[in-house]
Amino acid sequence: MxxxxxxxxxxxxxxxxxxxxxxxxxxxxxxxxxxxxxxxxxxxxxxxxxxxxxxSITSIDGLMDEEVKIAMKPFLLDLTQWTLIFLLLAWIIAIPSRAVGAGVLAQLVIMISLICVGCWYVILLLLMRHNSDGLRLVHRGKLTRIVRVVWGLWIVFLLICWLDVTGMLFASNIWFGRPIEISGPYQFAVIVYQYILPLLSLIVPLSARTALRILPRHERGGMA
Amino acid sequence: MKEQTISSELIRGHIDTIILRILDEGDNYGYEIIKAISLASQGEYELKEPSLYTSLKRLEAGGLIASYWGDQSQGGRRKYYRITAAGQTAYHKAVADWHYAKQLIGKLIERSTAADE
Incomplete structure (x- = not known):
């Protein structure tokens, strides 16, 4: 059972x-x-x-106390930290791909995101000093649904990326029935990276999921 | 299918009373309550689990039913519910209300031959 x-x-x-x-x-x-x-x-x-x-029971939406009181700023801070960690990891994973054109672009995007999230983190820290006790009601069921939607969108995004890459690389081979030619290890790496790099966008749904995961840690009172 | 949804709509407001009726016949736990309701309706109505839990929670919070854990040697424990004195009073009142509402609504929505003239 x-x-x-x-x-x-x-x-x-x-x-x-x-x-x-x-x-x-x-x-x-x-x-x-x-x-x-x-x-x-x-x-x-x-x-x-x-x-x-x-x-017979696939959701408990509406069954439990849906509204939870959370300390908003520590929650956001925690979430931002996790996002930074994910971004750093993605950046490190993307290092070997720098040899390939798409890799440079990926690293640039990650770098810019890192800087943006980093700035946001500093702003949050500064705001925290003034009042750190802002409690906010969060609707858990809604958050769960949002996270589900983010995962769904990410899967769609990934599929479109892969379809696009496949189309660009192999469509004419398939159309004209030509064999696929890979001239060497570098060419092979270029192709493989074009498939792998979109996977790095996993950070987005991962961060969304983290929001749900760390939510209980920032709950304040209200529950028996 | 259509018929089922219409009757569900009509029944919804009475789920609490239906559960009180089942518990008035004896202490029971979740799944058996659903089965008892299905049986009482001769299989025409099946209470969904989420509605059951919502209703049980509401009834317990209102003090109309009370719960206790049954001793189950293996697997998950069963949570039993029993009707309280307040619950019995509420049940009898709901039955009286129902009789009144039934005849009143009947008068309002059924066109009798006398009203036609």
């Missing part, structure tokens, strides 16, 4: 493990297990029964 438990854990991702959340998780899991056992007793296949049970 372990994947039932996993499903319940996924439902509550982004929630601080309060007594209330623990209770709710255990109750939902208990009911899912009861449903699965009941379906199996009716002659269902075990896997089908689990799938059916899992499908």
């Amino acid at each position: 372990s994947n039932l438990k996993q499903h319940v854990d996924n439902l509550f991702r982004g929630y601080r493990e309060t007594a209330q959340v623990r209770d709710m998780k255990e109750e939902i899991l208990g009911n899912l297990e009861a449903k699965t056992a009941d379906l199996i007793a009716q002659g269902w296949d075990e896997e089908d029964a689990k799938h059916h049970a899992v499908a």
Whole structure:
């Protein structure tokens, strides 16, 4: 029954493990297990029964206290730090690609982003000195949905990039039925990097996800 | 399918009362409550899990039901609910309200032959 438990854990991702959340998780899991056992007793296949049970509750939006009070500035600071780390990592990963035209462009974009986010970080730090206790209500369900949308958009972006690269490089080969010619290791590297570099944009959805992940850490009061 | 959504719309406002009715017949836990409701409707209505939890939470917060953990030797524990005295009062009142509303709404939306003349 372990994947039932996993499903319940996924439902509550982004929630601080309060007594209330623990209770709710255990109750939902208990009911899912009861449903699965009941379906199996009716002659269902075990896997089908689990799938059916899992499908009966796919979201807990509206079920828990959706509005959480968070300390806004420390939250933003934390998020910015993570984004900086992701950008730095991306920059380091992109170093070997400098030999290739697209790599130079990628590094430039990352560098500019680094400078922008860095400036934003400094501004935040300066603002923090004045009042650090600004509490803001954040709608957790909405944030979860936004993060989901960002992931979706990123996947679409990636697919378009890859399609574009494939079109530029190989369309005429496919159209005229010509064999693909790669003249040497450098040419090969150019092609591979054109596929790999768009992956670096993973920082964007990763940062969005981080916002959800660090949210519980900045919750202030309000919950039992 | 259409019929199902219309009746769901009509039923929604009465889910709390329906759950109170089930619990008035005896303590029960989530999945069994859903099954009991399905059975009472002869399979014509199925309460969805998210609505169940929302309703149970609301009822418990209002003091109409109380919960306790059943002892389950294996797997997840089951959370049982029982109706409180306040819950029983609320249930009987809801039934009385329903009888009144049913005849009133019936008078309003059904055209009797007498009204035609």
